[in-house]
Amino acid sequence: MTSFDVIAIGGGHNGLVAAATLAKAGRKVVVLEAASAVGGAARTEEFAPGFRVSAVAHLLNRLHPDVVKTLELEKHGLQFARTDFLPSVALSTGGPALVLYGAYGEVLTGASSAEQSAWKELRAQLLRYAGILKPFLSRRPPDLAGMSFKETAALGQAALSLKKLGKEDMRDFLRVLLMNVADLLDEQLADDRLKGLLAFDATLGSHLGPRSPTSLLGLYYRLAGEAGGAAGAQLLPRGGMGAVVTAIRAAAEKAGVTIRTSISVAKIIVENGRAAGVALDNSEVLRARTIVSAINPATTLLDLVGPREIDTGFLRKVKNIRMKGDAAKLHLALDRPPQFTGADAADHKGRLVIAPSPDHVERAFNPSKYGEFSPEPVMEITLPSLADPSLAPSGACVLSAVVQYAPYQLKDGWNAGKPKLLKAIMAQLESYAPGIGKTVQHSELLTPVDIEARYRIPGGHWHHGELQADQMLISRPVSGWSGYDTPLDGLFLAGAGSHPGGGVSGAPGLNAARRIIAMKG
Secondary structure: EEEEEEEEEEEOOOHHHHHHHHHHHOOOOEEEEOOOOOOOOOOOEEEEOOEEEEEEOEOOOOOOHHHHHOOOOOOOOEEEEOOOOEEEEEOOOOOOOEEOOOOOOOEEEOHHHHHHHHHHHHHHHHHHHHHHHHHHOOOOOOOOOOOOHHHHHHHHHHHHHHHHHHHHHHHHHHHHHHOHHHHHHHHOOOOHHHHHHHHHHOOOOOOOOOOOOOHHHHHHHHHHEEEEEEEEEOEEOOOOOOOHHHHHHHHHOOOOOOEEEEOEEEEEEEEEEEEEEEOOOOOOOOEEEEEEEEHHHHHHHHHOOOEEEEEEEHHHHOOOOOOOOOOOEEEEEEEEOOOOOOOOHHHHHHHHEEOOOHHHHHHHHHHHHHHOOOOOOOEEEEHHHOOHHOOOOOHHHHEEEEEEOOOOOOOOOOOHHHHHHHHHHHHHHHHHHHOHHEEEEEEEOOHHHHHHHHHHHHHHOOOOOOOOOOOOOOOOOOOOOOOEEEEOEEEEEEEOOOOOOOOOHHHHHHHHHHHHOOOOO
16 A cells, blocks of 8 residues: 555646645645546647647636646746737627627727627626625635634625625625526627627526526626636637646646556545545555545545445435536537638637527527527637647648537437537538538537546536536535535545536635645645
């Protein structure tokens, strides 16, 4: 048997962040990753000869600034493909695109002057309100049963920030907090292209439509993140999302972390109600006083720990975490860059969104409630090789798209459904980029079932659990256990299924490590 201070299960970015942070605090740490490479769904992978793409995550919009600073990621090679922020381009088949430039729309073009004024006012309001929630999304949720002085002070600071909004703004914040995004957009904006883009962003990655209650929370979650020091901004790392993982790994190894790949954990060893180590598939046993699991919480607790070691009530909560994905990922190897109608050369280097209106997004969502997909899906498209030519052969182009909605449990099954969904996606792309179909050399479509199998994400949900009001903050992953602790002493959760959720932020890993350090674990 080999002993460590900490065993981290899962070599995704959160597992590596937790490991690096703990190692810098003097712990002897080993990371165990079942795949042949670390990074999980944030790897950069070759999907066709000479064509590389970010696996599932493809934009950086919420990497926690403390992760960048604490792990000195820029010193470890993290670079961005563009020095400025990616524009968000609302595509149109009938004319010029509408574009949000800067950090999520500091400048709006392609709309009327009245709409620009309305957007300026709404954007400022959204950022103010997201700013109230941001502290809750960047630190460990408060323990309401026994708050520390620091947690009480943090809540007091949030209350003060809310009060500083003023009576009218504070009243409006409380009014819209759990509102659906479509109603808010209809109240303040007129341009369907802009409203469609915002409705898409609010529901991306969730089993929600724009008219679903609480869907506005998704937009706040997005705007509470930051990149390059700006709220809502988006960046492309040079080398794809795998470059972020490479920098985090370098920081971890410099801190002394041992990283083992192609190693599967078969069981978490429990002795007298405490996690004491792990048994590997190869029969090897590793011992540690602290186990950090950065994989799915249900997998950790139901499969690796097992129901015999868990209270029935807690077990029931874990079994009922909603985590069935609704998004597919498309990769296309193109022999030349596509031309999207109404978008100029600079726009093609941004994020191109097909979501003509909130009603279109809602209609795309409706079939997913019944195990079907829309014939006119909505999607977010990037052409990363335009800014980073290393991702494709000379003159060729990579297209990466997140497509909604693709229900995990497709009524007809994904064996029959995948070619039909690909056909619907290509038809939609053809209407916005005429001739694109003729340039495709290779395509790869990952449904939620494929994402589940390839990246070991139950349900194929990149948040490892729906990011909705009842599964956020003090209820993530389950109510009563939101602070990275578990009912087993010595076992902590540090993945996207923990607070604050998914996206390449590193916050769950960082917060979990800080919790362990504070407990002297």
